[in-house]
Amino acid sequence: MENIPSIKPTESELEILQILWQLGKATVRQINDELSKMKVVGYTTTLKLLQIMHEKHIVSRTEEGRYHLYQAEIGEQQTQQLLLGKFVDATFRGSAMKLVMQALGNQEVSLDELDEIKKFIAEKEKNLGN
Template identity: 35%
Template structure:
């Protein structure tokens, strides 16, 4: 199995992972039906994508069941942490605060998210 952080999944692979995190374990047909709601694709393409993802170690397949059931190889939380660490290392030279500042500077943070960030910073500084 390859390490997830060594090569980021494509945009379509991320869509499939999101579907699997929600539905898993599930057969290809369920994954395909959900994917078809998002984008035009045919069943054989979904099968091929899952096969590639299996080779990459992004998904697992239970071959004891019929039809085969697929699941993500790692939880959404673990994947998010892996992707985030990879982004911080590659784009921000390991400076996590630079990522946080950039994210907040986009202006897309809600007042609730800004308050949550302030609370976290206060906790990190030892204030409550």
């Protein structure tokens, strides 16, 4: 899972990646079961997506007897970073601050989480202020 992603995974691919990031390795059956908790999806649809993702080197797989075990080949943080950058550009014209303010203003963030963010900012200011 070393590869730095350069192209955006599609929405469906991202759903599968989320599952793989949680499970580590998983069979098509497991992944499809997880997906089925969220939406109606046929087994071969999931399979096909995994095959496409394999072609694109987004996932790797190992043969385990009769079935395949799939695994994410791109990291969670790195992918989030890539997507976040593109999202900030497209939606907030590149202003990460505007995004943060919107997120703090309107998304669910608890008091504890706000504290954590404050600490994080303090750390960052210390480093920036060298």
